[in-house]
Amino acid sequence: MKSLYILNNPANLEQCLSAMAxxxxxxxIEDAVLLCHQHTLHNSYILEEDLIARGFATKQSHWQAVDYPQFVQLTLQYDKTVTWL
Amino acid sequence: MATFSLLVTASPHSSQGQYSALEFTKALLQQGHTLKRIFFYGDGVLVASRLNCPPSDEINLTKSWAKLAIEHDFELTVCVTAALKRGITNAAEADRNALTGDNLDPAYEISGLGQLTEAMLESDRLITFG
Incomplete structure (x- = not known):
């Protein structure tokens, strides 16, 4: 069982990572894209629209940029999603 | 093709979550998936007031949800407890609680948490936007 974690608050990264397999x-997504310079051991994606809206270029990020259609696809590739609020 | 439902707890006035949920919804519908229900809970219910009147250069989330729901035949459901607490009511709840008016947009319906449980059981995916 693989889960997709969705994070929108950069302050909650450590807590979220500690829960992940x-x-x-x-x-x-949203303000959590400010973490785009961090590295993690997990498969990591970043919502391109929110990244660009905050003045970052896609190539500046270590994370794989996705658009909304790819976001939808990701939720189907994983067995369930967990939005970490 | 999959069936989705969304749980939206983000305030329409002070966070990006409602907009994210709206864009996610447009993308999934464009791919031919089915949307069963958007369940608004917590501050998310504030979007259901037909008296919301944002400035003309800002997105009107109340109307954007209503338009999509009518075009694509999915439900916009608001938690009754969360709604009444925040002054969102339809005529029936206003009557029951001796309130002087109602403000629920006609595209939305007031119901209970059972509708969230049902959405989870009857959808392939439930995605939360807070």
């Missing part, structure tokens, strides 16, 4: 993936 090795096969789980993390998607940064």
């Amino acid at each position: 090795p096969d789980d993936a993390l998607l940064l």
Whole structure:
């Protein structure tokens, strides 16, 4: 069972990572895209629209940029999603 | 094709979550997936007031949700307890609670948490936006 974790608050990264299993993936959206320079061991994605809205270029990020259609696809690739609020 | 439902707890006035949920909804519908229900809970219920009147250069989330729901035939459901606490009511709840008016947008309906449970059981995915 693989889960997609969705994080929107950069302050909650450590707590979110501590709950994740090795096969789980993390998607940064909204203000959490400010974490784009961090490294994690997980499959890691970042919502491109929110990244650009905050003045970052996609290539500046270590995370794989996705758009909304790819966001939808990710929720289907994983067995369930957990939005970490 | 999959069936989705969304749980939206983000305030329409002070966070990005409602907009994120709206964009996610547009993307999933465009891909041919089915949307069963958007369940608004916590501050998320504030979007259901037909008296919301944002400035003309800002997105009107109340109307954006209503338009999509009518076009694509999905439900906009508001938690009754969360709604009444925040002054969101339909005529029936206003009557029951001796309130002087009602403000629920006609595209939305007031119901209980059972509708959230049902949405979880009957959808392939439940995605939360807070």
